[in-house]
Amino acid sequence: MKIIGMQSVVDHEGQIILPAEATGAAGLKPGDVVNVTLAMPGESDRPLLAITPEGIGITIPLPWPGDTKDGDGIQLPNELLEDAGIPLDSELEIICGKGEIIIRPVDPLELLPDDLRGLFEDLGVNPETVRRVMEEEGYVV
Structure with missing residues (x-):
């Protein structure tokens, strides 16, 4: 698959x-x-x-x-x-x-609210960077 x-x-x-x-x-x-x-x-x-x-x-x-x-x-x-x-x-x-x-x-990015994910995109932050930080530092959504 x-x-x-x-x-x-x-x-x-x-x-x-x-x-x-x-x-x-x-x-x-x-x-x-x-x-x-x-x-x-x-x-x-x-x-x-x-x-x-x-x-x-x-x-x-x-x-x-x-x-x-x-x-x-x-x-x-x-x-x-x-x-x-x-x-x-x-x-x-x-x-x-x-x-x-x-x-x-x-995927931790799937847990982020759309507005926050959109903000990261607008700022040009690489999704892999956000994912890595969420995984390494922990996150609460």
């Missing part, structure tokens, strides 16, 4: 515009049918938009250790996270699709 991340805009008609380079890199061509899943995790959270050929069964957040009740939820061994290069204190998300489960850290 290839995961392509990008930013897009919602136009004045409420449509999301995806760059042709991204759809081409995903192997999509005019007339292809795709499944679009928009997951709304909560009122203050940003939605997750996934476009896949087969569709996504469900996307769920991983609970923190101690958040589970009576053994509900998923607990991953630290060794598994370390082998994947995922810091142990990372906020994680799970994406379930047909025949696959993807566990990945949440």
